[in-house]
Amino acid sequence: MTKDLKIAIKIVQKTNKLLAKKFQKFGLDHVKLKKGEEIVTDADFSANKFITAELLKHFPSDDITSEEDRPIDNPGEKMWFIDPLDGTTNFAFGIRLFATCLSRADRDTIDIGVIGIPMDKEIFWSDKGVAYLNKQKIHVAGNNNHGDKEMFLFCGGHSDAAQKHLLKIIERLNTKTTRFRILSSAGIEMSYVACGRAHGCVMSEIHPWDVLPGVLLVRSAGGRVTNFAGQDWQLTDTELIASNSASHERLLKLVE
Numbered sequence: 617m618t619k620d621l622k623i624a625i626k627i628v629q630k631t632n633k634l635l636a637k638k639f640q641k642f643g644l645d646h647v648k649l650k651k652g653e654e655i656v657t658d659a660d661f662s663a664n665k666f667i668t669a670e671l672l673k674h675f676p677s678d679d680i681t682s683e684e685d686r687p688i689d690n691p692g693e694k695m696w697f698i699d700p701l702d703g704t705t706n707f708a709f710g711i712r713l714f715a716t717c718l719s720r721a722d723r724d725t726i727d728i729g730v731i732g733i734p735m736d737k738e739i740f741w742s743d744k745g746v747a748y749l750n751k752q753k754i755h756v757a758g759n760n761n762h763g764d765k766e767m768f769l770f771c772g773g774h775s776d777a778a779q780k781h782l783l784k785i786i787e788r789l790n791t792k793t794t795r796f797r798i799l800s801s802a803g804i805e806m807s808y809v810a811c812g813r814a815h816g817c818v819m820s821e822i823h824p825w826d827v828l829p830g831v832l833l834v835r836s837a838g839g840r841v842t843n844f845a846g847q848d849w850q851l852t853d854t855e856l857i858a859s860n861s862a863s864h865e866r867l868l869k870l871v872e
Contacts, residue, residue: 617743620675621728624718625741627670628732631663631716635701636734638662641710654774655705660684663700663716671696678720683825694727696720697825703801712736715803719828724851729829731803740807740829742836747810756839756860757812766815766863768796769805773821781820785870806830809858810837816859816867820844824851834858844871 638659648656664684671680677692683699696718701707703714712735720728731740740749747754757767768789772782782798789796797814799805803826805817810833819827831841831849840861843853846868857867 620720621730621741621743623670623674624720624728624730625739627667628716628718628730628739630670631667631700631718632732632734632737632739634663634666635659635707635714635716639707639710639712639714639735641712655708656684657701657704657708659707660701660704664698667698667700667716667718671698681825683823694720694722697828699803699823699825702803702826703799706800713799713801713804715801715807717803717825717827717829719825719832721824721828721851726828726832729832731807731829731833733804733807738807740810740833742833745836747833747837749807749811754811754837756809756834756837757815758860758862765793765795766866767813768794768863768867769808769814769817770796770798771800771802771805771817771819771822772798773819775821778820781871785818788870802826803830806834806858809839809860810834812860815863816857818867818871819856819858820854822854822856827856830858831856840864842868844868 664682677690679690679695680688681697699717702717707714716732718730772778802819808814809817834841839859841849841858843849844855849856859867
């Protein structure tokens with residue numbers, strides 16, 4: 617494990633503790649709205665401020681792009697991506713499904729990806745093409761890991777068009793052969809694909825900070841990640857399918 621990866625894991629571990637302390641299981645008294653009527657909380661900003669400060673301390677030359685703040689343009693060629701609280705709506709309403717996503721890209725190559733799930737005390741990460749949950753190696757699901765039914769996860773985005781497309785996808789599902797869930801956290805959904813809790817996930821209207829660590833994680837766990845056209849997912853893509861590979865073609869047909 618590289619020194620940079622160790623630092624990234626430690627930052628996410630500390631952020632997990634910060635978010636767990638701020639979490640209120642009966643929901644918040646009030647929330648704020650940002651562009652597109654997305655919910656944002658004080659915890660988003662606190663976690664983002666902490667992560668940014670840690671990155672600037674350890675990697676003063678690297679650029680930083682965050683969901684909750686303006687980009688920081690430093691002289692280096694590497695860029696960190698931060699989603700301090702992925703699943704803010706869940707967090708705000710007292711639902712335990714939220715995560716922290718931290719990743720780094722060296723030009724077009726993702727070289728570090730860490731996802732923390734605070735309420736389960738889980739840290740997902742990868743090193744040298746191997747994926748881990750805490751200290752245990754993980755792998756995507758085999759064809760029969762969940763009996764005769766596949767488990768698919770969906771994240772439809774915030775716009776009306778994305779929500780309508782999601783409903784069309786769900787209508788196409790064969791419930792005799794498929795189970796599905798909507799968890800509303802890209803970090804959790806991709807972590808679950810990587811460790812075999814689900815066979816695949818479909819996401820639209822995504823940003824790099826939402827999915828970069830998950831892309832690295834799923835690929836390191838033996839899975840496949842593409843856009844809706846079936847091409848290898850790239851930083852500029854706003855739609856994504858991640859799977860155990862065996863289920864990928866079925867998911868591609870669903871999003872046609």
